[in-house]
Amino acid sequence: MRGQEAREQAGRKALMATLAHAESDEIARLWNESGLPSEAEFLRGPETGLVTVRGRIGGGGAPFNVGEATVTRATVRLPSGKVGHSYALGRDKDKARLAAIADALWQDPARREAIETKIAAPLRAALDAARETRRVETAATKVDFFTMVRGED
């Protein structure tokens, strides 16, 4: 039971992470294609506020405050009564709304599969591809040292 709950939370968190990274237009486009319902009432927001970003002294030491970042969040209730939340960097309220609905639908076992395949999977594929491109572009700037032997001995 414990394990299943942990897996469930990990899955929900993974969806939230994907949505937080994704572009609003892309989520909206996939949503329109998916035929998923987008009816929901706002319980909170969408509202924009700040989070204070924390780092660690020396990289791994005691925490300190670095500065702030804008974050937009929303909480929605579906006609089914399911409640969903969203948080993401930036000020995109349309994205906050769709992401909160996605979170609410994901908690409904009958809808989870559709959210995963029609929304999360294509977003994840695009994000992974973008990350991989950046990674191999960065890797091309890695220095290969070679040694020049000079002199006789």
Place this chain on the structure above:
Amino acid sequence: MYVAVKGGEAAIANAHRLLADRRRGDRSVPALRLDQIVEQLALGVDRVMSEGSLYDRELAALAVVQARGDMIEAIFLVRAYRTTLPRFGYTNPLDTGAMQVERRISATYKDLPGGQVLGPTFDYTHRLLDPELAAGAEVETPAQRPVEPEAMPRVSAILAHEGLIEADGEMPLDHVPGDITREPLQFPMARDIRLQALSRGDEGFLLALGYSTQRGYARNHPFVGEIRIGEVELELDVPELPFAVPLGAIRITECQMVNQFKGSAKAPPQFTRGYGLVFGQSERKAMAMALCDRALRAGELGEDIVAAAQDEEFVISHCDNVQATGFVEHLKLPHYVDFQAELGLVRRMRAEYEARENEDRAEEKREAAE
């Protein structure tokens, strides 16, 4: 008697209208879009985010346009905007070890896990102006090297096991990180609060102070242990969810400065460290911050405090360019009454001085005649 003077309303309104016109400039030139600034003046945007202390590229780009490219004015605009928003909380501390690295170099180790990765750097360019860029030439796509992903541990972690370098900065377990946006500055201050102030401090001011330490004012033999730039994930604990909610990623620059230290009454000979962490891609600022952080640890390490860069109150009180510009620029506001008062005072002092002079001269004449 106090007489209030009013006026200038029409002049001010027209000045702002004129400002809007001059900001737009020649109407036959296309207006800048924010995405152009975000994409093509990215490091300027990063500076505004870092010193404005607000990570939001689009807002920083808007501030740059609104300020006509005046960076400190743009930073001021961003700082002012911040105060209008509610605060949702403090993120969990970000993990620079898990960064998606876009640049990572070390001046202390040639061969380190993950290697030296140059990324999009100005280093090794010839600093020659490029006429092709002015002509809008097409730009090549980047080279790619498909290799297996490799872990890139922080250099500090590699150095640590010899015991010759101090650990990451620790605070007492019950220490709550201070927040200069909530509490007024108090001296002496803990290192965490200093780092917050330095992270949003003026790049030019910190650069000059860092430079001064290299030139011998608080000499401390620095090496760049590591600079890394890239995106790190942010997470926030919220009451409505049983896990830390992912917020997405921000780009940051981290600098680990390593300093030779001959030891003191308080600490044995070892390598000590200065730390820099700033929003965006800004390694000059991160390096300057790390140099200043180290210099400001003089008291903690039992070093003599002999130079400006080691003087906590001096550095921290003057590194904020919004405060600095506010106080310097307020001088141009009307001070008519203050000035009238001082004019009266100087007139009186001058009259007294001249009367004294005349008296002295008369005295000398009398003495000469006798």
